[in-house]
Amino acid sequence: MINFLPVAIGLRYARAKRSNHFISFISFSSIAGLALGVAVLITVLSVMNGFDRELRQRILGMVPHATLWGAPTLEDWRGTAEQVSQLPNVIGVAPHTQAQVMFQSGSSVHGALLNGIDPEMEQKVSIIGDNMKSGSLEALNDGSFGIVLGAQLAKTLRVGLGDKVTAILPQANVSIAGVSPVLKRFTLVGTFEVGAELDSSLAYINYQDAAKLKRYQKDQVEALRISFNDLFVAPSKIWEIARAVPGQNRVSDWTRTHGNLFQAIKMEKTMIGLLLLLIVAVAAFNIVSTLVMVVTDKRNDIAILRTMGLTSGQVMWVFIVQGVFIGMLGTLIGVVLGVTLALNVSDIIAGIQTLLDVQFLNADVYFINYLPSELVWSDVRFIVVCAFVMTVAATIYPAWRASKVEPAEALRYE
Structure with missing residues (x-):
């Protein structure tokens, strides 16, 4: 039978107000960093897809397939x-x-x-x-x-x-x-x-x-x-x-005449995606420091839970759930923000150009005078999966440390 008690406790810990404001700040920064990384990654990959689409339509529309x-x-x-x-x-x-x-x-x-x-x-x-x-x-x-x-x-x-x-x-x-x-x-x-x-x-x-x-x-x-x-x-x-x-x-x-151009764009998209994925990784592993501090702060609570019958595995699940909740909250905010930016980045850049009276993209140089964007949902799914995997990986060590807390040692001076 599935025991939902560790899940309920983990979610309660994730939502609870903490007396230690520094831990709250670290949690907030983890969520904000993950959201920013996911949003930037979705937006940049959408712009790269837009450039790829424009090249495909303009160049391969003129040269023979x-x-x-x-x-x-x-x-x-x-x-x-x-x-x-x-x-x-x-x-x-x-x-x-x-x-x-x-x-x-x-x-x-x-x-x-x-x-x-x-x-x-x-x-x-x-x-x-x-x-x-x-x-x-x-x-x-x-x-x-x-x-x-x-x-x-x-x-x-x-x-x-x-x-x-x-x-x-x-x-x-x-x-x-x-x-x-x-x-x-x-x-x-x-x-x-x-x-x-x-x-x-x-x-x-x-x-x-x-x-x-x-x-x-x-x-x-x-x-x-x-x-x-x-x-x-x-x-x-x-x-x-x-x-x-x-x-x-x-x-x-077309692969013989213009294949190298599209291979270069594909490679550039891959390299930029990997580099920006590092931002998501750094933000995800901020969860490690957050949970380590939470584990230290909750040693007494862990000891009490152990004395009330929770096993070490269930204690691990308490903090895994807490870390995953923080990670997925940041990922969800990042996806909403990233999709919104990806769908509107062309209009946003055009508005900035009009407001500041500047031209970011010169058609003589970049073959277009606007910033193209094409949202590909498979990219969004890939980013969400990567963020989830990194979030789960970041919770393993702190949760393992929590499971090793000895009740007698934690409550000795209480």
């Missing part, structure tokens, strides 16, 4: 696209041709990746259509040699809508006059802005114009860009697609 490459072009890409679009997990397929070029306008020169796309199909695999700053993606008509540049790239080249931009390809024309690079002039018909480094390194033209530029046959493309309902299945699914499609095809996916 996976790409099926031809050698050098795909045979019957339309039929292949129809076949791939019917496969599980695939939500979009679009033709793609690319080239590394140097753009020139007046005295301004800048390198970028030139992408040949179908304006309509591209919006199934990319967020570019939702992030047009000026002009229109639909203006990339076949034969018009229009071009869409990233906003930062257009700013670097000092061009606006209707201006001419010259693309210099790393190929050579051999003629009587000698060897000269391949040049082509485009008309700027739009700019896009996603708030990342891609704004200064990407440009888009119609895939038919790209075929002419690279001297392919009409309607030929180099690859198919494929978007999945879950980007993390891309590395495995693209190989299944490659095996299902005839021909000598190559594959690539």
Whole structure:
């Protein structure tokens, strides 16, 4: 039969007012420290999740989840696209041709990746259509040699809508006059802005114009860009697609092009989480000093409880319950405070910026001008479990000392 007497006594000790104000202060500081540590940990991890979400949406929204490459072009890409679009997990397929070029306008020169796309199909695999700053993606008509540049790239080249931009390809024309690079002039018909480094390194033209530029046959493309309902299945699914499609095809996916960036963010989140978890650990082990002082203060009470029939194990449970109560109270306060901060930290920082007339995050440096936050409940559960485990561990030694108090020794001078 379960004996709830030690639990009741432990809770009574935890709620009782103490004559020793120093012990009360230590108890309060333990609760406050644990609450602060848990709140800060939840808030910081939520901010890290927010940055990860923004990078995933902005960068992986522009680069392909996976790409099926031809050698050098795909045979019957339309039929292949129809076949791939019917496969599980695939939500979009679009033709793609690319080239590394140097753009020139007046005295301004800048390198970028030139992408040949179908304006309509591209919006199934990319967020570019939702992030047009000026002009229109639909203006990339076949034969018009229009071009869409990233906003930062257009700013670097000092061009606006209707201006001419010259693309210099790393190929050579051999003629009587000698060897000269391949040049082509485009008309700027739009700019896009996603708030990342891609704004200064990407440009888009119609895939038919790209075929002419690279001297392919009409309607030929180099690859198919494929978007999945879950980007993390891309590395495995693209190989299944490659095996299902005839021909000598190559594959690539986002983990090869941008995997290091997300691995770095994951590692940074892990390291920051571990460092902040030390704050929770320090606060939790403050409970050790609290309970040691309580045990010393309650030696007479322990002796009386032992003489009334409580076993040493039950005495241990009295102080374990007391320590766990203090720890979980601090953890609960920290969770409420942390969740509240995590859900409102973007608005709080924005309000501080407005009040103080400062800008904490510069979009030119951090690719966004606000502090993102995304509360992940699995992180909250992990933090609560860690705080509980550390709290229980912190109660073991003081509770063991309490169980070793001898009634005769404690009451000798009473």
